[in-house]
Amino acid sequence: MPEGLRERTRRAVRAELAAIALDLFAERGFEDTTVEEIARAAGLTKRSFFRYFPAKEDAVFEGIDVTGDQVVRDLLARPADEAPWQSLRAVLSESERQIHASGQAVAGLKLIESTPSLRARVHEKRSRWRQQVSRALRDRPGADLDAFTADLLTNAATAALDTASQAWLRSDGTADRAALLDRAFDLLQPTTA
Amino acid sequence: MPEGLRERTRRAVRAELAAIALDLFAERGFEDTTVEEIARAAGLTKRSFFRYFPAKEDAVFEGIDVTGDQVVRDLLARPADEAPWQSLRAVLSESERQIHASGQAVAGLKLIESTPSLRARVHEKRSRWRQQVSRALRDRPGADLDAFTADLLTNAATAALDTASQAWLRSDGTADRAALLDRAFDLLQPTTA
DNA sequence: AAACTTGTGACACCTGGTGTCATGAAGTAG
DNA sequence: CTACTTCATGACACCAGGTGTCACAAGTTT
Numbered sequence: 001m002p003e004g005l006r007e008r009t010r011r012a013v014r015a016e017l018a019a020i021a022l023d024l025f026a027e028r029g030f031e032d033t034t035v036e037e038i039a040r041a042a043g044l045t046k047r048s049f050f051r052y053f054p055a056k057e058d059a060v061f062e063g064i065d066v067t068g069d070q071v072v073r074d075l076l077a078r079p080a081d082e083a084p085w086q087s088l089r090a091v092l093s094e095s096e097r098q099i100h101a102s103g104q105a106v107a108g109l110k111l112i113e114s115t116p117s118l119r120a121r122v123h124e125k126r127s128r129w130r131q132q133v134s135r136a137l138r139d140r141p142g143a144d145l146d147a148f149t150a151d152l153l154t155n156a157a158t159a160a161l162d163t164a165s166q167a168w169l170r171s172d173g174t175a176d177r178a179a180l181l182d183r184a185f186d187l188l189q190p191t192t193a
Numbered sequence: 194m195p196e197g198l199r200e201r202t203r204r205a206v207r208a209e210l211a212a213i214a215l216d217l218f219a220e221r222g223f224e225d226t227t228v229e230e231i232a233r234a235a236g237l238t239k240r241s242f243f244r245y246f247p248a249k250e251d252a253v254f255e256g257i258d259v260t261g262d263q264v265v266r267d268l269l270a271r272p273a274d275e276a277p278w279q280s281l282r283a284v285l286s287e288s289e290r291q292i293h294a295s296g297q298a299v300a301g302l303k304l305i306e307s308t309p310s311l312r313a314r315v316h317e318k319r320s321r322w323r324q325q326v327s328r329a330l331r332d333r334p335g336a337d338l339d340a341f342t343a344d345l346l347t348n349a350a351t352a353a354l355d356t357a358s359q360a361w362l363r364s365d366g367t368a369d370r371a372a373l374l375d376r377a378f379d380l381l382q383p384t385t386a
Numbered sequence: 387a388a389a390c391t392t393g394t395g396a397c398a399c400c401t402g403g404t405g406t407c408a409t410g411a412a413g414t415a416g
Numbered sequence: 417c418t419a420c421t422t423c424a425t426g427a428c429a430c431c432a433g434g435t436g437t438c439a440c441a442a443g444t445t446t
Contacts, residue, residue, distance in 0.1 A: 006392075006443060034432065045395055050434065119320065120313035127312065147363065152356040152377055159348035167341050184345055187383050199412065199423075227401065238426055243403065 014052045017042050018062035025060065026107060030115045057121045060112065064105050066095050068129030072136040080141045084150075087140075088133075088157040089185040093178060096161070100177055113169055130154050153190065160184035207245045210235050211255035218253065219300060223308045250314045253305065257298050259288050261322025265329040273334045277343075280333075281326075281350040282378045286371060289354070293370055306362060323347050346383065353377035 020042050024033045035056050039049040053059050071091055078087040099105050112118040134150040137143060145153075164180040213235050217226045228249050232242040246252050264284055271280040292298050305311040327343040330336060338346075357373040 004444075009443095010393085035434090036432085046433090047396080047435090048394060051393075054434090056433070116317060120317055123316040124309055124313055148356065148360050148373075148376070149380070151359050152352070152380055155352035155355050156349060156381055159345070159352040162348050163341065163345040166344050170340065180341075183341070187342070187345055188349055188381070189384060190380050191382060203424085228403085229401085239402090240404090240427080241425060244424075247403090249402070 010052075013042075013044075015062065017044070017049065017052055018059045021056075021059040022062075022108060022111070025111055030060075030111065030118065057118055060108055060118055061121070061125075063102050064099055064108050064112075065125070066099065066129075068132040071095060071129055072132050075133065075136045076140065078140075084137050084140075084143070084145065084153050085157075085185070085189060088137075088153060089160075089182075092157060092161055093181055096164075096177060096181060106173065110169075110173075126158060130158065133157075156188055156190060157185075160188050203245075206235075206237075208255065210237070210242065210245055211252045214249075214252040215255075215301065215304070218304055223253075223304065223311065250311055253301055253311055254314070254318075256295050257292055257301050257305075258318070259292060259322075261325040264288060264322055265325050268326065268329045269333065271333075277330050277333075277336065277338065277346050278350075278378070278382060281330075281346060282353075282375075285350060285354055286374055289357075289370060289374060299366065303362075303366075319351060323351065326350075349381050349383060350378075353381050 017038070021033075021038045024038055024041065027033075035049050036046045038056075038059070039046050042049075074091040074094065075087055078090060082090075099109075112122060130151075134147070134154045137150045137153060138145045138147070160181065161184075163184045164177065167180050168175050168177050210231070214226075214231045217231055217234065220226075228242050229239045231249075231252070232239045235242075267284040267287065268280055271283060275283075292302075305315060323344075327340070327347045330343045330346060331338045331340070353374065354377075356377045357370065360373050361368050361370050
């Protein structure tokens with residue numbers, strides 16, 4: 001049972017809905033675009049939009065969403081003897097690279113940065129995966145971390161991420177994202193490990 | 194012209210509105226309490242509630258709000274030769290202490306922690322003062338910081354704050370907040386300064 | 387083809403939030 | 417004390433994001 005027509009159409013509709021939404025947001029701004037307009041532009045009803053996305057904001061994160069599960073999986077795949085900080089660096093560098101690769105995403109990132117409710121959404125998602133990541137750090141074979149240190153490392157990693165992101169935006173997207181992230185991770189390297 | 198009756202009543206109503214709101218939130222939860230209910234419980238209209246608070250969420254932050262201005266002012270008052278990281282530590286320790294002092298605030302903190310939309314609000318406020326703080330760090334007499342480093346220090350400081358807060362909540366509010374914060378700042382001390 | 391499941395439109399409804407207007411009270415002259 | 421201005425309030429209408437419900441039309445299975 002490979003994949004029914006239903007799931008395929010569902011994903012297709014979902015993707016198109018997101019694309020249309022992003023276009024409209026870019027054109028008229030996030031707040032000034034109603035869900036009704038998006039839905040009608042896609043030939044659907046408002047009600048149906050909400051069957052594809054739980055909220056208007058979620059349409060923006062279609063291609064950008066870095067799930068906690070993904071990060072955790074990558075983290076557990078790192079060599080067991082690697083210092084936690086280096087593992088975090090490697091994993092987050094990779095997921096950054098991945099997001100940044102899809103040209104579509106860059107427009108999304110700028111939109112997010114300039115829209116308060118979207119930034120809030122980012123933080124919400126992030127605080128969810130911070131828990132998972134912190135746990136994952138402690139669950140690594142041979143790891144000897146207390147909860148406090150694991151949280152601290154995780155929070156510091158997101159600080160590095162944020163700093164790199166801010167610098168990148170300040171450069172209008174011209175700076176080398178990977179290099180910025182590396183610099184942040186270097187400077188912040190905790191004294192523990 | 195010391196202070197008109199108008200301003201006094203306004204502040205009194207505002208405070209009482211916040212208190213009533215906090216009670217109702219504690220009782221029925223934030224989402225399940227409508228603005229209408231709060232307003233009626235205070236003998237006002239929904240419309241009038243919004244003349245005191247721009248949004249439902251803001252009623253929660255009455256006593257807790259650490260303004261960016263406050264932090265900046267404290268920061269500039271630190272000795273000029275103190276390392277930025279130490280200044281941040283001192284200022285944030287103090288503001289933490291201040292919030293924690295008011296017994297009323299603790300209920301608010303727990304409510305915030307358990308309500309997504311409130312947590313989002315916190316992050317929103319924080320990202321606003323991070324800009325200010327980062328600027329303030331660079332504006333200190335004799336400071337020689339590039340924007341990147343200033344952002345990094347600021348972000349790292351909030352990481353420390355978050356970590357201490359998480360640990361404190363994990364201990365059900367029994368741990369020594371100041372000690373936790375100190376430990377976080379020690380471990381995170383950046384290699385630069 | 388019949389029976390079942392799932393996506394859809396239509397419609398009603400709730401809640402947060404804003405614009406507007408009339409009214410009455412607080413503050414200020416004369 | 418009276419007249420004039422200013423401001424907070426209630427009342428009402430309105431918008432947008434979300435959710436519940438139901439009937440119907442697809443897609444799916446036997």
